[in-house]
Amino acid sequence: MIANSKLRWMTAAVAVAAGLAFANAQAQTPAKVNWRMQSAFGSQLTHLGPSGQRFVKDVEEMSDGNFVIKFHEPGALVPTLEIFDAVSKGAVDLAWTPAGFHAGKYPALAFFTSVPFGPSYGEFFAWKIFGNGNKLRNEIYDKHGLIAFDSLAIGPETSGWFRKEIKSLAQLKGFKMRFFGLGAKVMQKLGVSTQLLAPADIFPALERGVIDAAEFSMPTMDIKQGFHQVAKFNYFPGWHQMTSVTELLLNKKTYDPLPKSYKKMIEVAAGNQIHYTYAESEAMQFDALAEMRDKHKVQIRRWKDSEIAAFEKAWLEVIQEESAKDPLFKKIADDYLAFRKNYAIWGDSQVLKPTYLSDKPAAAKK
DSSP: OHHHHHHHHHHHHHHHHHHHHHHHHHHHSOOOEEEEEEESSOTTSTTHHHHHHHHHHHHHHHTTTSEEEEEEOTTSSSOGGGHHHHHHHTSSSEEEEOGGGGTTTOGGGGGGTOOTTOOOHHHHHIIIIISSHHHHHHHHHHTTTEEEEEEEEEOOOOOEEESSOOSSGGGGTTOEEEOOHHHHHHHHHTTOEEEOOOHHHHHHHHHHTSSSEEOOSOHHHHHHHTGGGTOOEEEEOOTTOSSEEEEEEEEHHHHTTSOHHHHHHHHHHHHHHHHHHHHHHHHHHHHHHHHHHHTSOOEEEEOOHHHHHHHHHHHHHHHHHHHHHOHHHHHHHHHHHHHHHHHHHHHGGGOOOSOOOSSOOHHHHO
């Protein structure tokens, strides 16, 4: 009798232990999450499109296939320039997009993508991460139930494609031109009628004559867009976008319930694309620019110093005018300019010209 009781007790104990082990195993099983992400950039668009695809792949691999984010092409879920509201309302879980695409709602958001005559990669992220840059951005997004992570960066762009050579800035008056961000306001002061078009819409508009000129990005991407087929004059430097940053935009109510490990995966995977895409884009431009010049007979032009000075003067006027009518713009502009002033103590001390040799080495002459 005692033996039977002992056997029943042991059997029950084993069953309880097995049940607890099973429950514990279930508790440790990673949550299954399936999200939809729309990119502002097509998967075939060099640098910008593949970066979003790498991000979703990294998250899936880090989660052993439990956190799956489906990459959607531009416009597949909502129009590209309407993604801010779509993510805010939860219609789309997250977006791979520049903050400057939301400038129609808040003009000051363009500061978080690129700034005319703006900082280098290092200085820009110093302001965004260790200054108040991203903090100010987040104050805006909090009002709309959004959260964002910087997710890629690229270096200087070209400043525009034109059908004919621009011999004087006076020629620009009356032009219709696709232009992005704060640089568009500079061009407007020079008499240009600007409009922001999604990447896929630029070439058709240029080809049909809906616009007279366009700026978009870097040689590797501009070739893919085919701008050289309808415009043969490409101008440099990209004074309006010396460093450009894209972000991962998420719905906060969707994001908050995630396990901590998944949140960290998002942060790490997005951050990985910043340095990877920047390095990749810098490594590929010289061959692409040579191809445009030699194969496609594109005329590479550089603005005169006096013309660049005119752009800069117009930019300083834009800051004053926009700050006077938009308190939020002023708040962000003042913080940005104050950081740059402080940074200059260090930055200006490290400035180097391309060379200090009066007789350049043979390699440099080439």
